[in-house]
Amino acid sequence: MRDLLASNDWMDFALAGAIALGVMLVIYLVGGLLLRRLARFAEHTATHWDDALVAVLRGTRFPFVLIVGLMVGVQYLELSPTARTVFGRVAVTVLILQAALWANAALRQWLHGYDERQRAQPGGGVSSALIGFLGRVLLWSMFLLLILDNLGVNITALVAGLGVGGIAIALAVQNILGDLFASLSISIDKPFVIGDFIAVDDYLGSVQQIGIKTTRLASLSGEQIVVGNADLLKSRIRNYKRMLERRVVFKLGVVFDTEPAKVERAAHLLRDIVGGRQNVRLDRAHFSAIGESALEFEIVYYVLSPDFNAYMDIQQAINLAILESFRAEGIAFAFPTRTVQVQGWPPAPASRTAGTPAASAFNPA
Structure with missing residues (x-):
């Protein structure tokens, strides 16, 4: 701090501050004008990219504008290498956080459009919350690693440890993860939706609910059939609802x-x-x-x-x-019949008469 004060007089600080404020004012004025015009333009179009751009621009926060202004202003100050390093790391961290907020706004806008597109279909958007959760976890994990790397943390060992731990956790909960990703696959690919009448192996029923782990069917006899999503996708599914004729x-x-x-x-x-x-x-x-x-x-x-x-x-x-x-x-229906014809049957043997040796061979008298 003493080096900073010793290397610069009050005129340098005033000039740097004025430049920083000017840059911030320009960003707010130009950004606000551009945002308002783009928002009016997006209201009259059927495309989604302009809506996403408006959502991203609205995600801009004051620390980002402040850091941009300061980055321009400090160029007119004499800074020590240590001060420049600290300021650079703080500035990059703020920029990374702002980029994460922009990406989060874009993801939120995409999920909103996804829900609107799928709402017209029965069962559409069943796993949009799941998609949003997984997307945000992946997004913030990536930006957190970037921030730690910017702050000088060795993330190689951290990533390796997370990888080993992730493998162990995945092996422990592989059935749950299998059902979870199967639910995601069902939501995106849509082999069936809620209300469809399907046959899975020997089971038939109407789809009542598609959950994260299981899918529930209402059978013809009234009971509920619960099938794991992973097992469901491994089976042969017949969707009778999509039968045209x-x-x-x-x-x-x-x-x-x-x-x-x-x-x-x-x-x-x-x-x-x-x-x-x-x-x-x-x-x-x-x-x-x-x-x-x-x-x-x-x-x-x-x-x-x-x-x-x-x-x-x-x-x-x-x-x-x-x-x-x-x-x-006068056409008669047939029914299963068989006609058996007996030909050449041998005659019955003549009966033996009394008094023959065979008949009188045994005489109890």
Whole structure:
């Protein structure tokens, strides 16, 4: 301090202070004007980058402006090497903190936009809080290491120790971390969202909640099924909610003594019955095979709705129409039967008469 006072007179301090105040005033005036104009411009655009820039500029704090002003002002002062080193470290620390605040504001603005984009989708933004937490932990950890390195702390050993400790912790809680990152993957990739009806292995149900560790399904029978997120992503998932149309294949058979003309007539009836339905697209209907106990027909059609109840209503109407039409045409449905023909059966042996040696071989009298 004495060296600072001895090397500079009051005119030097006044000039340095005036320059620092001038720089701070210019930053506030120009920055405020730029911020106001950019904010008005951002209100009339559909893009998000300008909103993020406004949020970042609003994150500017007074210590940053003060340090910038002082950095310019001290150039007109005679400072000792020690004083310059101390001031430089303090200035860099403030700049790093301001950069961290800008990055945090940008992250917060991105999360706000992410929530808005996903809110229109059921279950959208489920893990936005988790994304924000992980992002802030990573962000402030990185800037903290930069500050410690600027202050002269040897961060190599610290980073190595944190790495070893992190590996130990990760091994201890690997299942929890697996479920946590699986939850993050579900939130970003969205193989399903809340309200979807999914099948996981042998389990079926509607998605009720997607948590950090587990996902909860409401089964058809009423109970709740809880599945770990990591196990869920390792399984084969069928999402019925995203079905655009349902493909239906069913077969029926008629008896063998049906005349060929009626067999051909049955195929035409099936095409007319299925193809004439609303919300149905007929693929094919054919006399497909001569089975063991029936002349078989195969019908393939699409229900133009993913709703299961709609499919059952259509299938019921088709079944009733087929039953009515086949009875009107005198076409009988087949049922599994087997005809056994017995040929060349050997005659029964003649019965032995009384008095033969075989019959009188034993005489108790």
